[in-house]
Amino acid sequence: MQKELITIKDIGRKYVIGTEVIHALKSVSLTIKKGEFVALMGPSGSGKSTLMNILGCLDTPTKGEYILNGINVSHMSDNQLAEVRNKEIGFVFQTFNLLPRSTSLDNVALPLIYAGASKRERDERAQKALENVGLGNRVTHKPNELSGGQRQRVAVARALINNPSIILADEPTGNLDTKTSIEIMGLLEEIHSKGNTIILVTHEEDIAQHAHRIVRMRDGLVEKDYVNEDVKSVSPRLKAIQESGNDFENIN
Secondary structure: OOOEEEEEEEEEEEEEEOOEEEEEEEEEEEEEEOOOEEEEEOOOOOOHHHHHHHHOOOOOOOEEEEEEOOEEOOOOOHHHHHHHHHHHEEEEEOOOOOOOOOOHHHHHHHHHHHOOOOHHHHHHHHHHHHHHOOOOOOOOOOHHHOOHHHHHHHHHHHHHOOOOOEEEEEOOOOOOOHHHHHHHHHHHHHHHHOOOEEEEEOOOHHHHOOOOEEEEEEOOEEEEEEEOOOOOOOOHHHHHHHHHOOOHHHOO
16 A cells, blocks of 8 residues: 555645735645656646645645645745755756756755765765766766756756655756657656656646646646556667666767
8 A cells, every 4th residue: 555645635825916816726635645656737827836836845835734744844934844845855847956066966965965964975875876867977067068968867866865755846858858858757757666756747748648647737726637547658769778877868
């Protein structure tokens, strides 16, 4: 029996702008179990970004309850939320969010500084994390010396460094070309196959099809929540390259 990792009940979020009240989320209830791969979809204004911010402990709901891995995070202070974020959630953003003057190794090791790990432990774990995403030979490179796909792989390694409960990927292929998008989705599939829980926020249908469950939002509500019967996977050729440990950049 899979453990319930996320339980949200009647979550609402409203914003007051001048005299106007905007209900970004009206009433959302969801349960996500450990090891699930869920795509969160919806048009602009559907509430998916607001929900992602709440799931990622970047924002708190106006109403309702959010239990993350047994912890009620609904009404925590900013400092408490920061602690939960660093321990429980690994983020992968569309814009990579890497420090431009830092090496791949230092970018990946960053969450471990907040966790209080020693320099030696940080470097060892960051090196291993980079090797796990096929970038063991790029540890001293800075972001401007890497391709878009390599930068996103650095971001994935950083997201995994603390062994988080959830990987929250916000439009992770949004700034990448088709070939590189496939590469990153293949990497996320591999991470999921190792038992990691992934929540993927996307507006692209073909990217969402890699998830095993799809939650569609509209007007601040869950419109549909269903099992994806036709899960898309990277091609066998890409998978073989991935498993052999060769660099994706060498694909012709």
